[in-house]
Amino acid sequence: RKEVEQDPGPFNVPEGATVAFNCTYSNSASQSFFWYRQDCRKEPKLLMSVYSSGNEDGRFTAQLNRASQYISLLIRDSKLSDSATYLCVVNEDTGRRALTFGSGTRLQVQP
Amino acid sequence: AAGVIQSPRHLIKEKRETATLKCYPIPRHDTVYWYQQGPGQDPQFLISFYEKMQSDKGSIPDRFSAQQFSDYHSELNMSSLELGDSALYFCASSITSGPRSYEQYFGPGTRLTVT
Numbered sequence: 001r002k003e004v005e006q007d008p009g010p011f012n013v014p015e016g017a018t019v020a021f022n023c024t025y026s027n028s029a030s031q032s033f034f035w036y037r038q039d040c041r042k043e044p045k046l047l048m049s050v051y052s053s054g055n056e057d058g059r060f061t062a063q064l065n066r067a068s069q070y071i072s073l074l075i076r077d078s079k080l081s082d083s084a085t086y087l088c089v090v091n092e093d094t095g096r097r098a099l100t101f102g103s104g105t106r107l108q109v110q111p
Numbered sequence: 112a113a114g115v116i117q118s119p120r121h122l123i124k125e126k127r128e129t130a131t132l133k134c135y136p137i138p139r140h141d142t143v144y145w146y147q148q149g150p151g152q153d154p155q156f157l158i159s160f161y162e163k164m165q166s167d168k169g170s171i172p173d174r175f176s177a178q179q180f181s182d183y184h185s186e187l188n189m190s191s192l193e194l195g196d197s198a199l200y201f202c203a204s205s206i207t208s209g210p211r212s213y214e215q216y217f218g219p220g221t222r223l224t225v226t
Contacts, residue, residue: 032213043201043217044154087153091213097142097205098156098167099215 003027004102006088012108017078021105023071023088032091033064035073037084038104044087047073078109113138115218117202123224124192132187132221136204142166143185144215145177148199160185161207192225199223 006023013019025033033050048055050062050071061074071088088102116135124130136143142161146154147170156169160179171177174192179185189196199222203215 034214041199041222043220046214046216049211049214097159097213097215098144098169099146099154099203100156101153103153 001026002103003092003100004088004090006086006102006105008103008105010106010108012110013078014110015078015080017109018074018076019078019107020075021073021086021088021107023073023102025069025071025088025090025100027090027092028066028069030069030090030092033071034089034091034099035060035062035071036087036089036101038087039084044089044101047086075107078107080109080111083107083109115202115204115216117200117218117221119221120219121222121224123226125226126192126194128192128225130189130192130223132189132200132202132223134185134187134202134204134218136183136185136202137216140204140206140216141183142205142207143179143183144203144205145171145185145187146201146203146217148201148220149195150198154201157187189223194225197223197225 035047036044038044054063059076063072085104087104144159145157148154157171159167163179177187199220203217205215
């Protein structure tokens with residue numbers, strides 16, 4: 001079982017739609033949580049850190065539920081440029097800063 | 112804003128050859144990480160350095176070694192290359208203090224092809 005699990009998708013949505021991605025992690029000691037986006041054959045780009053209180057950045061909202069070990073990302077008013085793979089990423093230990101990646105959820109926004 | 116720089120961007124080597132990948136972190140970032148991403152896979156952590164000392168080790172083969180220099184740039188040295196080493200190699204950097212201390216920023220990667 002992977003340490004970070006995501007639905008691989010693809011999610012095919014029309015422009016303007018709202019789409020939500022979910023992710024679960026297995027290590028309850030995990031300390032930091034992130035969403036990255038990755039375009040084909042490019043580097044992962046940090047989209048946002050995820051905090052226990054939840055956080056919002058424009059059209060993007062991230063939530064963390066530590067009790068359920070669950071992270072979510074909500075994208076409102078989808079744009080064509082949002083088409084990418086969204087990676088749920090966890091830092092499992094404060095003493096170890098390596099990131100553990102989920103396999104990603106692919107989003108395709110259609111005109 | 113300055114980003115992580117990696118060179119070369121593409122590299123083609125034959126089996127059993129050696130390769131050296133370079134990474135220049137974001138200015139004032141003190142930690143460098145190396146990740147390997149095989150085709151269709153998610154990035155896997157190899158090794159990291161904090162203030163020029165190895166800070167953590169992941170799934171890095173014994174054939175690979177890395178170091179961080181006094182100017183904070185890092186090099187990943189790969190020897191006895193195998194076909195299975197063909198992958199994208201990403202370097203990331205972060206700063207250990209402040210509110211963004213766990214956020215890692217990735218370079219554009221080096222695409223290594225072993226033939």
